[in-house]
Amino acid sequence: MPLDGYDSADKNIVERRHSGNAARYALRGKAKPQGEQAPEPSNFASELLQRHADIHTKFYVPLIALVSLLAWAAWEQLPLMQAGLWGLAALLVVALRFLSILRFKKLETLAGQERHWLLTFNGLQALTGLVLAAFLMSIPNSVESISVASALFATGMALIGGTVLTSYNLRFGVLITALPAATVLAVLMVMNKAPATTAMAGILIGTTIFCELLASKIRGMTIAQLHSEVVRDQLIVDLEAATAISDEARRRAEEANLAKSRFLATMSHELRTPLNAILGFSEVMSNEVMGPLNNDFYKEYVSDIHRSGSHLLKLINEILDLSRIEAGRYEMNEEPVSITDAVEEAKQMMKLKAKQKHIKINLQLQPALPDLKADARAIRQIVLNLLSNALKFTPDSGVVTIKVGWTAGGGQYVSIKDSGPGIPEDEIPVVLSSFGQGSIAIKSAEQGTGLGLPIVQALVHMHQGHFELKSKMREGTEVVASFPKSRVIAPMPANNMGIPHQPSGTPPFASNRQTVAAPPMVGVGGVTEKSA
Known part of the structure; x- marks a missing residue:
């Protein structure tokens, strides 16, 4: 089996599983057909003999x-x-x-x-x-009439035909079997000296030779069929081997990835505890709680320690979040969550960073959006990661636009678009992979860990949502996270306390969908625009 190019451990496992196939080829007594331009009859002699024996049985x-x-x-x-x-x-x-x-x-x-x-x-x-x-x-060796000659001729033709049916798998089998009898019949008919019987004799001999050639053609077709069966069997064996190697490699990779994710997920306390101590003590020293630091270099060092520790803690938190998701240990606490509130909260948290870079944040929020049944922490993290990324790659005095509204399918979406340099199309899969960074991110002064978008994508998929990244060079990047209609919490039914209710037969949010277009668009009726 052609197992070159695979890991040796995978090959050994698969070779042990498929050793029976090699025995099958050895039992059939032929070499593998790989590299042959045409089937060799000598490779199929045993099959031809076996078929001859079956026919005669x-x-x-x-x-x-x-x-x-x-x-x-x-x-x-x-x-x-x-x-x-x-x-x-x-x-x-x-x-x-x-x-x-x-x-x-x-x-x-x-x-x-x-x-x-x-x-x-x-x-x-x-x-x-x-x-x-x-x-x-x-028999009496005189053919006195055409009728007797015709009977002998028919006997000879039947004999030749039966020989072809039973002996075509043997080389020269038809000629060896039929030629003696055909020769005797031809001689008997030639002895009559009539033109018709002489012609019959010639036809018998010619038919015998022709039938040998016909048997040779049939034998060649049989060999070609056997060759095709061997090639098919070999392809099946090779496909089974490649599939087994692929399955084995995938299983080992999944086990290794799961072990890595479980290790990182269980190391949360051990990694965060010393970092919290470092951050806490450096903050105490920076604020001179226990007494003044008389050396300015010490103050600068303490500030560097606190900044580096904060960065490392953020990196560890992102790695642990992604590891918990991959290991299936991320527990969702579903509750009513407002995307609009999450966007407002993220905007307030990023307000200082936007102000430092003179970036304008435009909000386009459709009013009266109902809550989603989702994990509140996950929704906040989705919005915060997307907004942080947009601010990171938006140049000074740029614009970041956030849109929240209905999707065409009755769900809800949040879209964050920046006015940065954009991402090349061939780098989008790299950006969406774990620790992946595009060429612009590598050249940027604000390099990240490359985990923000993978975490967002995983969290959106955990909510059965859809994640989409669209980018054009020198125009900016837009990231859209949408959530399905099944996640939208329907309004409360009518009661006697004066709360308005939906008319009978009207689906939830029908009135909103009538006044507001479903696809995200700037300036759609019913959209409130804000800026910071």
Whole structure:
């Protein structure tokens, strides 16, 4: 099996699983067909001999019937002694053929004996032809009429046809079996010296040679069919091997990834505890709670320690969040959550950073949006990560636009678009992968961990939502996180306390969808625009 290019451990595992296939090819006694331009007949000699044996096993009853018929004819036409000798010879040949076929079928493998058995079967075919020729020679050797010649001609043609059906798997099998009898019949008809009988004799000999060529063509077609079966079997074996290797490699990769995720998820306390201590003590020293720091360098060092510790803690939190999601240990606490409130909260948290870069944040919020059934922390993290990314890659005095509204399917979406340099199309898959960073992010002074978008994408998918990133060079990047209609919490039904209710038969939020277009668009009726 062609297992080159795979990991050695995977190959060893698969080779042990598929060792039975190699044994199957060894039992069939042929080499693999790889690299062959055309099927070699020598590679399929054992199959041809096996098919010859199978055919003769099925034709023994007709053969015995034919011998019996000829013996009866000999009894009627020949002296008793001559008919008896021919009958014994015919029965002996039939018995030899039957015993040789039985012996052949008992063999588990030929192991290089193909030539021996080919000669054996051809020898038995020659004996059969000689016995038939002896019978024909013993009949009265005068063909006095066209009717007798026609009967002999029909007998010869039937003999040749039956030989083709039973002996085409043997090379020269038809010629060896039919030519002696056809020659005797041709001689008998030529002795009549009539043009018609002479023509019949020529046709018999020509038909015998033609049928040998026809048997050769049939044998070639059989070899081509066997070759195709071997190629098909080899392709199946190779496909099974490649599939098994792929499955084994994927299983090992999944186990390794799961082990990594479980390790990081369980290391949360061990990683965060010392960092919290570092941050706490550095903050105490920076504020000079226990006394003044008389050295300005110490103050600068403490500030660097606190800043570096905060960055490291943020990195660890992102890695642990992604690891918990991959390990399936992220527990969702579903409750009513407003995307609008999450956007307002994220805007307030990023307000200082936007002010430092003179970035304008535009809010376009559709009013009266109902809550979503979602994890509040996850929704806040989605919005905050997207807004932080947008501010990071938006140049000074740029614009970040946030839109919240209905989707065309009755769900809700949040879209955050920046006016940054954009992302090349071929780098989008890299940006969405864990720790992936585009060329612009690498050149940027505000490099991140490359985990923000993968975490957002995973959290959106946990809510059965859809995540989409669209970007054009020198125009900016837009990220859209949408949530399905099943996540939208329907308004409360009507009661007697004066709360308005939906008319009977009207789906939830029908009135909102009538006044506000479903796709996200700037300036759609019912959209409130804010800026910071």
